[in-house]
Amino acid sequence: MIIDVSDPADPRLADFVGLRDAQLRRSEDRFIAEGLKIIERAFAAGAPPRSLLLQPRWLDGVLPLLTRFPDVPVYVGTEAMIEEVSGFHVHRGALGSFDRPAEATWEALLGARRLLVCEEIVDHANIGAIMRVAAGLGWDGVLVSPGSADPLYRRAIKSSMGASLELPWRRMGGAADLARLREAGFTVVASTISPRAVDVDAFEAPEKVALLLGTEGAGLSREWLAAAGAHVRIPMTDRVDSLNVATAAAILAHSLRQRG
Amino acid sequence: MIIDVSDPADPRLADFVGLRDAQLRRSEDRFIAEGLKIIERAFAAGAPPRSLLLQPRWLDGVLPLLTRFPDVPVYVGTEAMIEEVSGFHVHRGALGSFDRPAEATWEALLGARRLLVCEEIVDHANIGAIMRVAAGLGWDGVLVSPGSADPLYRRAIKSSMGASLELPWRRMGGAADLARLREAGFTVVASTISPRAVDVDAFEAPEKVALLLGTEGAGLSREWLAAAGAHVRIPMTDRVDSLNVATAAAILAHSLRQRG
Known part of the structure; x- marks a missing residue:
């Protein structure tokens, strides 16, 4: 019409x-x-x-x-x-x-094997890029913290190349939801630039992985770091302060992907 | 003043x-x-x-x-x-x-062990992001094709988080320069989404690697693909058409990095 x-x-x-x-x-x-x-x-x-x-x-x-x-x-x-x-x-x-479609249910997400979990990723282009990475690299879904950008905001959908419309995702109630992931059998893995963390390639990915991603500047909060059962890092030079969060997510999601 | x-x-x-x-x-x-x-x-x-x-x-x-x-x-x-x-x-x-600083000399670049080589990456944000990835993941320098965006354009520098100012880079004369890389002992590796290519993690990185990156849509040209001694790909789902070129560069540069 x-x-x-x-x-x-x-x-x-x-x-x-x-x-x-x-x-x-x-x-x-x-x-x-x-x-x-x-x-x-x-x-x-x-x-x-x-x-x-x-x-x-x-x-x-x-x-x-x-x-x-x-x-x-x-x-x-x-x-x-x-x-x-x-x-x-x-x-x-x-x-x-x-x-607007309903968000994925907890039941569906907890039954998955690979989840990206975003803490306070406020930039729409980054949230969209993370959705694209997750979909492209075969991760099952994405959780976003209460303060993170909306994956279905116009610019986020655009930057996801449409992946925001396909990939299961849900907004969390708060950090307490990380316990749900552990109870459902996920190994909660924090990404960090700390030199004390394990090189991601030396980390043997367990059956169910929930990978926590923080902001480029500050990284994950103490609360989220403490909720994780493992801390992994990407080997990096000191020529840059950090990688873009979606870029880092891609390297980690590739390295920790389900195999076989 | x-x-x-x-x-x-x-x-x-x-x-x-x-x-x-x-x-x-x-x-x-x-x-x-x-x-x-x-x-x-x-x-x-x-x-x-x-x-x-x-x-x-x-x-x-x-x-x-x-x-x-x-x-x-x-x-x-x-x-x-x-x-x-x-x-x-x-x-x-x-x-x-x-x-504007002088570009890196061929001599300096050919003496390196890890180079990213961009074919017609016209987007300034992508060129900048590639410079950031190269610097962050310990690659030695970047070559850009004649039609690629300028790594020292304002927006490219911004998106590189300043890496464009630190990392050696040079604009190529054309595809013929790929022969220079081979002559200098580089294995020229093309990145592609072709299923016939080798999974990048199954590819044993040689001593000197020049990794060719094409545009997200069309990928590398036939001429560049033909100039490469190996073709590698990132294992991906069919849920997205492609990854962002800087994201793909990050996964490949991490996987093919110098070790030890």
Whole structure:
């Protein structure tokens, strides 16, 4: 259902207003896919579409996706109007609003064998990159601490290349949830740059691994470090202070992957 | 030498005009450090300062760096004026212009044991991230193809966390330079997602490794793939199309690192 729109204040565009407010977006029952490729991924992941907002040139790309959803409105407007509604320059000119899927259950996550667990990773690009790494390297899911960025915020989905829409993930209640992981048989492994930690390649990965990731600057909190049964590190030079957290996650997730 | 400036057209600010034009910047005899932390890294790397442009609140941070350079002008202006001069919103409010250092010599690079070699990596954030990975994981230097982004462009330096200023690197003349690497005793190793390639962990790294990195989408060109003596891959799921190039570089550089 194609609808031309020209008034940025049109109430039908409410899903697309003020998209730069990540905090507000997190509490909503929907998520925004930006760009045709991510919109395609959202459809492929089975997310129910609410509406789309795009420039005319993207119509050919999205119409095939909507054959099963003839009632979903596709609002078509100019680049300038879309920018005024959303509050940012929509580089790829296409936005989709979808029902936000339920987070993975604890039961499903505790039955897994490889989980990444993020403590206060507040940067959306980093959370997205970590989702991409987890999905690409065969990890089963991701847990994020209460203060971490939302994996379903527009920019996080983009940086995940859509992996945020596919990979099971859940927001934790707090550090106490680390005990749940241990009780479910996970070896909780902290990543750190401390020289006292074990070189990750010398660490024999047990059957179930929950790998804790902290911020680039401060690393994991004392509480999280103390909750871990093992501390591992990546052998590094002193030429840099740290690696990017998603880069470090990739090296560790590769090294600790399930084999055979 | 602190100088208040208020006119964005002040000719003394020429070094800071139009900083978003990466192509133009590449041909210049200087580079721009953005933010106090990167400015500090530039001084630490011994780059000769030309001038600084910043908001008053950064003066306390930069003055200690300038004790050895009393004649270097420090232009002080408002946020709005700096944005007008530079053409972008300078988030951290401080810019430094430095003489561009000479690239590493072929002699120095060919004497190394671990080099990353980038083919057409055009994204500045990715080039910077690759420099950071190389420095952090103990690789000796980086080569970039003619079309690759400039590791000394402002945003690349930022994304490298300053590693672009420390790590030896050089721009290649073209693919023919890969023969130089072989002649100097390097095993030229291509990274690829082809299932026919060897799992990187099953590949015994020889004494001298030059690891070729291509773009995320297309990967390495046929010419570069053909120039390589070995093809390696990261074991991946089909849940994502690819990993970010710097992320992939990190896993491979860690796996193929010099040991002992």
